[in-house]
Amino acid sequence: MTTERKKLVLIGNGMAGVGTVEQILKLGGAYDITVLGSEPHPNYNRIMLSYVLEGSKTIDDIILNDLDWYKDNGIELHTGTRAVRIDGEARQVVAENGQVFPYDKVIIATGSNSFILPIPGSDKEGVVGFRDIADCEQMLDAAKSYKQAAVIGGGLLGLEAAKGLVNLGMDVTVVHLMEDLMERQLDHTAATMLKAELERQGVKFAMGKQTAELTGDSRVSGLRFSDGTELEAQFVVMAVGIKPNVELAKNSGIDVNRGIVVNDYLATSLPDVYSVGECTEHRGVCYGLVAPLFEQGSVLAKHLSGVDTAPYEGSVVSTKLKISGVDVFSAGEFIDTAEHTVIAAKDDWKRTYKKILLKDGRIVGAVLFGDVTESANLQKLVKTGAEMTDELYSELMGTGCCGGGAKKTASVETMADEEIVCGCNGVTKKAIVDAIQDNGFTTVDEIKACTGATRSCGGCKPVVEQILQYVLGDGFQQSAKTGICGCTTLSRDEIVAEIKAKGLTTTKEVMNVLGWKQEEGCSKCRPAVNYYLGMIYPDTHQDEKESRFVNERMSANIQKDGTFTVVPRMYGGVTTPEDLKRIADVSIKYDVKVVKVTGGQRLDLIGVKKEDVPKVWEELDMPSGYAYAKSLRTVKTCVGSQFCRFGTQDSLGMGALLERKYERLDFPAKFKMAVNGCPRNCAESCTKDIGIVGNDGGWEIFIGGNGGIKPRIADSLCKVKTDEELVEICSAVMQYYRETGNYLERTSEWVERLGLEQIKSVILDQPEERRALAQRIDFALAQVKDPWKKMLNDDKTRTALFEHAEIR
């Protein structure tokens, strides 16, 4: 006899709701699950939107469960579907589009909406909240067209938004109502230090200001404050708090205060209807951080899966600001009163501050600024209301100021099994230890995939690493180096050695023979293995286009509106009137939206329609500029001795020569060069993978520079006298990097990993090895062909890529 599975409908495809469903699946709860989400995306990590704005993550990076996950778990997902009512009598959920979904149980997890100040002008164009992907995209867009931004609200969200907009090049002022930033988490001392640090990072502040009106016509142009003063801004972000999304519950006759009222098992006033997440009010509290939401979800998942559980009794919250270079932490109580015993240390030199509050000898709150290494420990001590002892005092405060000389956090060895390590996901020490021991895990990524620890804010990663180290003991060092991704425990060096030893020739073969856990690999290992194969067998490896990222498959960079960019090669940044005329003619004919000079001194034809891309290549009849590839992008040059009064070397000639020589070859990551005619360095050699600077006696070669997210000034490798020496050293460095670099590792990271001395010892101290490297790169260079020409001669691929295929 088969029993029919019960129908569970989740309303709200966000972090709390899907987190609960994940737990139900783990517990084996037998439900047919339907998920309704009003956003058009699968479940993503909202927390990480701050990193998307800051530029260190992409939207793709923050997807928590992709569409395959729903399919694989038999979950019916309806994105872009807003539920409007629960009909308790008919036992069905009604959606805005008229669809109905019968249920046995419902979870409401509709989260919150940004609170938009009800002031004149708040509905103008250019005014947004910061809550979802759509808001984030608007912010990224605005930064391209407007200069001045105002962020109203100096809380966690406002400050993360402000720093993101500064990183995008905007002039940003945070408008705050109070005299202290983050007054809900920090005391006056920490708030003052925070403001000073953010000012150093380029954020401006208007404190103690109440916005009375947003001015402008249809688009906002400024803010008028209640004291009559004004601030110019063409873009305004409202970050003044959130409002639980309770509309659906209200429409369904469910008890609602500020949030949807629930009992200790997360049940609402309507039978079989539950609520978790920010929309929920438990014992009078609505939470706005993920840790409490996951704690609620854990209780509800057990309850719905028929597993015994203690009731949910509320959460102690702690927060950490996610701005790189600004370490702030706060947990529990943070303003001292007469009831508290205060332990505090402030170091104006190191710009650190630590305050711990005790009540009746127990730790009830903490604030950290500048050094947050104790945050996980303090979070735990506040949560458990630990008693302060002499031993704990010296562990937390050390003998010097701000914990200087203190021993690190209470060893994980002495942590109780049931202690929560990952507050965001409610993962205990025991769950992590079991996951490592039962599955033979050796990496944090494997622990993350299995337990969820580190998956949200990432603040627990150091403790998870410590547990890994503690469980693996001596095996840790070994394992820490291994595993290029979750599909294998093999390191890059081991994979390369095995490919050579076993004569493996395709990615499929590598994955089969080397025992990949996932037969097909993943988006991390497939392109990496394809690169290693090409590097090892430059003459025989059949490049696997399907293993490459989309831009490389298309030989053009896809833009957010689905059009492409075309960047033709201009050796050394030099062009001719004839080439310019052709570029102009083609741009006009194909209605190119923007022609832009790039940072690498090339012309970028932006906004070419997909079907026109091959025609543009054909009619330009110029080589590909490789602006999309992990390959030599550009050799930037200064004017040099041909024209410049100061020039001692011919940088134009050398730049063009190097670009012609090294173009088209695959590297572990993109590769940029610059050549300067004298040490005035007009073409900025110091931020290039290889930078070359002319001097009276010859050239100086610099390596490992980077100007991107993690800027690094290049190191001087050596000085050479002749052009021949210069070319041989460049060849040897490039090939050594190709042979020892991890896929996607820029030379800035490579130089730091290997050490400059190691690179010098191979390139400078071993002339035979240097020559051998130079010969190997010459052999590889002899095999490369222009991809645009290749594609124009290959009708099948051209049609498949540019006329039919969906781009993914």
Ligand SMILES: Cc1cc2nc3c(=O)[nH]c(=O)nc-3n(C[C@H](O)[C@H](O)[C@H](O)COP(=O)(O)OP(=O)(O)OC[C@H]3O[C@@H](n4cnc5c(N)ncnc54)[C@H](O)[C@@H]3O)c2cc1C
């Ligand atoms: C930029 C940013 C940074 C953050 N950083 C942190 C951080 O560092 N640490 C931290 O702890 N917290 C952080 N938060 C807060 C955290 O993201 C939220 O607490 C958490 O996402 C709330 O989860 P939720 O599932 O309750 O709501 P949500 O994630 O908002 O999910 C609710 C979903 O339900 C959908 N929905 C709403 N109504 C309906 C309906 N009627 N029908 C169908 N679908 C509906 C919504 O579109 C939404 O997708 C941050 C928030 C933001 C915006």
Ligand SMILES: NC(=O)c1ccc[n+]([C@@H]2O[C@H](COP(=O)([O-])OP(=O)(O)OC[C@H]3O[C@@H](n4cnc5c(N)ncnc54)[C@H](O)[C@@H]3O)[C@@H](O)[C@H]2O)c1
């Ligand atoms: N790192 C993190 O943990 C993190 C990051 C971003 C967001 N979040 C969460 O997202 C939610 C939203 O964040 P938030 O910062 O908007 O909320 P919030 O309530 O924490 O802060 C809002 C801030 O705006 C100020 N404010 C209110 N009215 C104002 C006005 N008229 N003018 C100027 N300032 C005004 C308040 O004084 C307060 O400091 C919160 O639940 C927060 O915890 C957390």
Ligand code: SF4
């Ligand atoms: S780097 Fe020297 S040679 Fe080159 S343009 Fe500048 S001043 Fe002239």
Ligand code: FES
């Ligand atoms: S504490 Fe945030 S991910 Fe673990």
